[in-house]
Structure formats: structure tokens, C-alpha cells
Amino acid sequence: MAIIIGGIGTSHVPTIGVAYDKGKQQDPAWAPLFKGYEPVAAWLAAHRADVLVFFYNDHCTTFFFDLYPTFALGVGATFPVADEGAGLRPLPPLRGDVEFQAHIAESLVNDEFDLTIFQEKPIDHGCAAPLPLLWPHVPDWPGSIVPIAINVLQYPLPTGxxxxxxxxxxRRAIESYPVDLRVVVVGTGGLSHQIHGERTGFNNTEWDLKFLELLENDPEQLMNMTHADYVRLGGAESVEQIMWLSMRGALGDRIRKLHQNYYLATTTAMTVVLYETQT
Structure with a gap:
């Protein structure tokens, strides 16, 4: 049977991908961020993760405001990495497991989640920015991806x-799949940041660290918050934090935090945290 062995929360700042592609891993401004991902990559390799389920948001690359789904799941053997204006990245296409993805789609619909299904669409930095920091990609990725896009751009948004x-x-879908797979769920986005308007450049480290503590120990408090609460505390774009709640919901009640790295050097608090499920 498929099992969830852990979860990852990670920022998906597009400049992470740019810095990675330009080989800035040892640059003093970037090294604290890249070093923070090394324990997570080592854990994924040691535990031989077969699949990463990504809860992410599309930044008007695959979807646009004239047709922007609340929840969308990718089903396909491959997904191209999007060119977001800086040219094609030197990454292989993301791999998919169609039978597993289709099982999740059917299970979610039967569980009363009305999904949009997409195929062969490009995946932008919401997923692709942190991915090469988690998994090696030469000559190819070591496993497959299940992309689940969540609307955090066009109101009304889904609640936390x-x-x-x-x-x-x-989680119910994964655990009902009758094939032995080791699955890790990944929530992306955030933490505090705002990239437009009067509060451009806003950050709130105190709230970021409180969010991480609540995510681990009391997610109910985070579920009770409104979108306005997230925006007030963390800036307009920090509403992306609701995607971390999807990752947390998939983990179940018993988890152990193995690693956390918080780095604020730009307009976004860049964070990675690793949880392991407990039996």
C-alpha cells in the first residue's frame, strides 16, 4: 500500500530557481538558503521517496483569471517546466505516474472535492523553484510528481x-492505493511577503515563527483564521500559507519536526521545514 512518510513546507520564490540555475549556491547572500535545504534533500534520498505530492499555486502560467480553478490536479506522464520570461530552465520535464494520479483524482471526487483536471500543462515556480533543491535531476528526477494547484490569487479563495x-x-486517497509507494507531501508558498501596494516589502518574522509553531502543534488555530487575518499578519501574498495547511492535513496527527531553516534576505521570508510521520 502507498504510505505518506513525511511532509515538507517550502517557499517557492522564483529567484530561488534563478540563483540555482546560475550556480549561486555558495554566494554569501544565497548560501544560508541553499544550505537549509541540504538536510531535507539528504532525508528524501535516505528514505527513498517515490512520489512528491505538491500543493502549490499557479502564477497565471497555466491558468488565467478568465478561468482559474479552485483546485486542479495534474494527470500526465510528463509536465514541462514553464518559461516564465527568463528562458527555459535546464531541468528535465517533471515525471508523472498516471495511474496514481488518476486514482487520487477519482478518490477526491468521490470524497466530494470537485476538481479541475489538467494534462501536459507547464508547471511554474510554484512547484519548480524548490524542486531541484529537494531532488537531484541529472539525468532525470528520481521519482514522480503529483501537482495539485490551489487558488490563492483570485477571490473567492478556499478557506484554510x-x-x-x-x-x-x-491522505485517504494515497492510503487506498494498492501499490507500495513512499510518498512525501509538500506545501509551498509564503511565508510573510507583499510584492505590491503600500506595504510592498512587508515582512513579519514574529508571525512567521508563530505560524510554524502552530502548524506543527495546533493547526486548528490556523484553520480558524480568515484570509484577512493572514494578509494583515503576513502581507497580501502570505495568504499562500493556506497551502501549507493542505500539506499538514495530509500528515495526520502524529508528526515530528526534523529540520527548519528560516532566512529573510529579500522581500520574502524563505523557509523550509521537514516533518516525519510517526506510527
């Missing part, structure tokens, strides 16, 4: 509680 329940439904 709805995202948590999506994660719970994804």
Missing part, C-alpha cells in the same frame, strides 16, 4: 480549513 480537509482527503 477547506485546504486542510483537502489534505486529509489526499
Amino acid at each position: 480549513r477547506r485546504c486542510y480537509r483537502l489534505g486529509q482527503a489526499v
